[in-house]
Amino acid sequence: MFPPGVGPAADPTEGTAPERTIRSFQPRRSRVTHAQRQALLALWPRWGVEIDGRTRLDLDELLDGRPVVLEIGFGMGEATAEMAAADPATGILAADVHTPGQGNLLRLADRAGLDNVRVANGDAILLLREMLPERSLAGLRVFFPDPWPKKRHHKRRLIQPAFVALAASRLAPGATLHCATDWEPYAEWMLEVLDASEDFVNTAPDGGFAPRPANRPLTRFERQGLAKGHRVRDLIFRRLP
Known part of the structure; x- marks a missing residue:
């Protein structure tokens, strides 16, 4: 879908052996629109987080010292963007595996001038267990x-x-x-x-x-x-x- 190293990874844990867990989600495959793709290409390097199970996140650095709320599963991101706009002093780390939704949330955040949203790609349980203090x-x-x-x-x-x-x-x-x-x-x-x-x-x-x-x-x-x-x-x- 994206060139290597560009946009969210198809499998952020590729090359590692994370502890196996029962998945609470099913990856959804649907078409990425042109606008969503452009948002992913332009914004993923700045606002995207790969849930690889290896990286320990520094939330202060990631969201500029704001208190951080983790949102697990955000669909197409409309509600997430609305909550971010209503509370700019709080950072939102939004985790999902749905590529069109990831692109749409980035598009909405960029269009609204929001800088308090980061989008995480992958299994939120792995994020909690391995990457968050x-x-x-x-x-x-x-x-x-x-x-x-x-x-x-x-x-x-x-x-x-x-x-x-x-x-x-x-x-x-x-x-x-x-x-x-x-x-x-x-x-x-x-x-x-x-x-x-x-x-x-x-x-x-x-x-x-x-x-x-x-x-x-x-x-x-x-x-x-x-x-x-x-x-x-x-x-x-x-x-x-």
Whole structure:
């Protein structure tokens, strides 16, 4: 898709042997538009991060000393760009494997004059485990992850006790873990897993789901779910000291 050394790598871990994990995502192959390709060619060298499992990221250097929120899975990037524009003092490290979405987010950030967005290519679990220091994140967002609805695929769901423990180790005390889903069984699953963690406390007054905060824009995917009658659930948990 891109010349060697230009744009996001097809496999950032090529040539290494990272620990094998059950993947919570499926790579999506779809056409990259001309505008997305041009954004990747022009901006990836400056704003792109390869999740290779080898590089230890210096977040202060990467995002100019801003507090950093990691966003796992951003689709086409519209909501991410909107949140970045609304909070320029916060850096967003947005991780995904969808090349058109990566290009579109870079295009949106450039068009809006945003300099607080970086786009990471690859497995976010590898990013958390191998490339981010402990207590380095000001927040973590997981919006509308694949619900893996079939029972035999539940092991592929991202929100699992092991993931929550890993996330807790990378979040600073007081940082928030914010999840959202329109799949009710997955929402219940998330609530059960997060409630069982000794590292987090639920910010919802009743200990259940949280109202959608004003700073989380409606995504294209969410609008589609709402049009189908799906109920969207937010879960906002705070990292304990």
